[in-house]
Amino acid sequence: MLRKKIIIGNWKMNKPPSKAKILTKALSFAVPEDREVVICPPFVSLDVVKKMLKGRKIKLGAQNMYFEESGAYTGEISALMLSEMGVSHVLVGHSERRAIFHETNKEINKKLKIALEYKFTPVFCVGESLEEREGHMTEKVIERQLREGLDGLKKSDVLKMVIAYEPVWAIGSGQTATAKQAVEVHKHIRAFLSRLYDKELSEEIRIIYGGSVKPDNVDELMSKPDIDGVLPGGASLDAAKFTRIVGFKAK
Ligand code: PGA
Secondary structure, eight states: OOOOEEEEEEOOSOOOHHHHHHHHHHOOOOOOTTEEEEEEOOGGGHHHHHHHHTTSSOEEEESOOOSSSSSSOTTOOOHHHHHHTTOOEEEESOHHHHHHSOOOHHHHHHHHHHHHHTTOEEEEEEOOOHHHHHTTOHHHHHHHHHHHHTTTOOHHHHTTOEEEEOOGGGTTSSOOOOHHHHHHHHHHHHHHHHHHSOHHHHHHSEEEEOSSOOHHHHHHHHTSTTOOEEOOSGGGGSHHHHHHHHTOOOO
């Protein structure tokens, strides 16, 4: 089963439209045939980036989305709105959403469902904190995030997603998980999904790694068969670094 590699740049709360323009312009690389590239600017910059990506293969993603379609939800953005913006991917359950905005597995489950209804590719983020890792809770925490996040979803739905393993302790910290640590968890996620659904799903679904991905560690990460892509944050704000990450060379 060929799982197409995917590189997703998460700009987080950076790059207002004026700066987003400059960064998008600097992403002058051609997307290699064997990989998919997505960038996730903040909501207010989606429009300008979308216009600039016209005719190019780089896809547009959103960093978050609310699970109701419209109504009195001051400050929120719906799937309907994002579909009009030309978004194809949406990050769901990023650890910053979970930690800072107290997003629960139940809300994440609702978001995944609405994202699928709108035919987005949900990028479902899971990962353990440092405390959880040190307490040997990694597997348990991730299993719970997966079980509750995927509650009520059919195999055919789950196959449309990308799972992102993002250890919280590695995000923005400069401390990348070693390729070995990442592979261990990716393998565990596959084994767990095989139990939750079946072996076929576990072999077909893409599982990507995020957490201080940089030009100097991407080749090693991408040389592991269990790692189907990367989700850089900080490094995606630098055109040269992101270009190098997109052009990774598996060792
Ligand atoms: P980082 O962020 O690459 O800056 O660690 C990754 C992420 O949070 O998606």
